[in-house]
Amino acid sequence: MNDVEQIIESLRRKQLRITPQRELIVRALTDVDDDEHQTAEEIHARVQASTSAVNIATIYRTLDMLVEEGLVTRVDLGGGKEVFATVQHGMHMHLVCRQCGHVLDADTQVLQDVRQYLVAEHGFSADLEHISLFGMCEACKQLTSSHEEL
Numbered sequence: 040m041n042d043v044e045q046i047i048e049s050l051r052r053k054q055l056r057i058t059p060q061r062e063l064i065v066r067a068l069t070d071v072d073d074d075e076h077q078t079a080e081e082i083h084a085r086v087q088a089s090t091s092a093v094n095i096a097t098i099y100r101t102l103d104m105l106v107e108e109g110l111v112t113r114v115d116l117g118g119g120k121e122v123f124a125t126v127q128h129g130m131h132m133h134l135v136c137r138q139c140g141h142v143l144d145a146d147t148q149v150l151q152d153v154r155q156y157l158v159a160e161h162g163f164s165a166d167l168e169h170i171s172l173f174g175m176c177e178a179c180k181q182l183t184s185s186h187e188e189l
């Protein structure tokens with residue numbers, strides 16, 4: 040089963056309606072290179088290539104539904120930029136510099152400890168598959184500290 044079929048199959052199992060629009064949106068979501076994320080606008084543009092019958096409000100509603108159902112992840116990359124990817128996209132985190140906006144990708148192995156701790160201490164299962172952490176990048180830190188010396 041490819042990514043599209045997996046998502047469609049999950050919707051079917053959850054007894055959610057599979058409309059042609061929803062199917063197009065799922066296709067648009069998966070129709071990218073492995074590491075790519077898309078904004079709702081980019082997904083809209085991709086869907087518009089096959090039909091103009093899907094408006095941006097439908098895209099937002101469908102993405103919200105897919106996120107709620109745990110089939111798609113939504114990540115905030117700062118500056119009001121939200122991107123979407125399917126869960127098949129895999130685990131990783133983004134380190135977003137709040138100063139220059141640069142985004143670094145990092146391994147999520149270390150988050151396994153955080154996940155286990157949260158379950159043990161609070162019985163809480165955190166969604167850590169695809170997250171962003173905000174902070175300051177190496178270059179900006181150096182700029183800031185050289186300013187402080189002046």
Ligand SMILES: [Zn+2]
Pocket residue numbers: 136137138139140141175176177178179180
């Ligand atoms: Zn920076």
Ligand SMILES: [Zn+2]
Pocket residue numbers: 076114124131132133169
């Ligand atoms: Zn990502």
